[in-house]
Structure formats: C-alpha cells, structure tokens
Amino acid sequence: MSSPDTLARLEATIAQRLSADPDSSYVARLNAKGPGKIAQKLGEEATETVIAALTESREALVGEAADLIFHLMVLLAAKDVPLADVMAELDRREGTSGIAEKAARPKD
Numbered sequence: 001m002s003s004p005d006t007l008a009r010l011e012a013t014i015a016q017r018l019s020a021d022p023d024s025s026y027v028a029r030l031n032a033k034g035p036g037k038i039a040q041k042l043g044e045e046a047t048e049t050v051i052a053a054l055t056e057s058r059e060a061l062v063g064e065a066a067d068l069i070f071h072l073m074v075l076l077a078a079k080d081v082p083l084a085d086v087m088a089e090l091d092r093r094e095g096t097s098g099i100a101e102k103a104a105r106p107k108d
C-alpha cells in the first residue's frame with residue numbers, strides 16, 4: 001500500500017541494507033563507494049527528473065521521481081539523518097508562507 005508508511009518502510013530497508021553484501025544489494029554497493037558517490041548519483045537522478053518533466057511522459061517522470069527520492073533516502077541514511085528530522089523541518093514550515101520562510105532563514 002502506498003502512504004507515508006512507504007517512506008518509513010523504505011528507510012528501514014535502506015538502514016538494514018547499508019552494510020549488507022554489495023554483491024546482492026544495490027544500497028550496500030552504493031554506500032561502499034561513500035557519500036560523494038551517493039551525492040553524485042542523487043545529482044544525476046535530479047537531472048534525469050528535470051529532463052523527464054520537461055521532455056518526457058508522465059510515466060517517465062514518475063519513474064525518475066521515484067529514483068530521485070530513493071537516492072535522497074540513501075544519502076540521508078548514509079549521513080545518519082533520520083527522515084523524521086526532515087519531516088519535522090517540513091512540519092515547522094507548514095502554514096508559513098514560502099516568502100516569510102525565506103526571509104527568516106539565516107543569510108549565507
């Protein structure tokens with residue numbers, strides 16, 4: 001079934017696979033290459049998502065968006081950032097206008 005639980009289940013599966021056998025697990029193989037490689041993969045998937053959104057079918061966009069979210073989840077897991085922390089940040093922003101949110105952010 002598809003729901004917010006989907007991401008929670010995926011997070012648990014990824015956590016379990018991070019240190020699995022790279023011969024049998026894509027997550028383990030990618031994690032063994034380090035956060036730099038995972039981040040590079042995430043960037044590639046982001047580009048593929050943009051291309052799909054602008055030039056490909058709705059089905060292609062759904063597929064690329066799934067790849068993008070999956071690779072973001074792998075990067076968060078590799079960096080020990082629980083999805084709950086990201087959700088809490090989104091909850092904090094809920095009900096705030098995006099413009100006000102940007103103004104409240106610390107300047108770089």
Ligand SMILES: N=c1c2ncn([C@@H]3O[C@H](COP(=O)(O)OP(=O)(O)OP(=O)(O)O)[C@@H](O)[C@H]3O)c2ncn1[C@@H]1O[C@H](COP(=O)(O)O)[C@@H](O)[C@H]1O
Binds near residue numbers: 017026027066
């Ligand atoms: N959701 C996914 C998922 N989405 C995409 N992918 C993999 O991500 C890769 C996408 O990269 P590319 O399209 O660039 O294909 P590629 O050429 O194989 O990749 P590279 O060799 O360039 O790294 C493919 O190998 C896909 O199989 C995923 N692999 C795993 N999952 C989930 O993660 C779980 C654990 O997977 P394992 O670690 O393999 O057990 C699975 O049960 C799924 O729920």
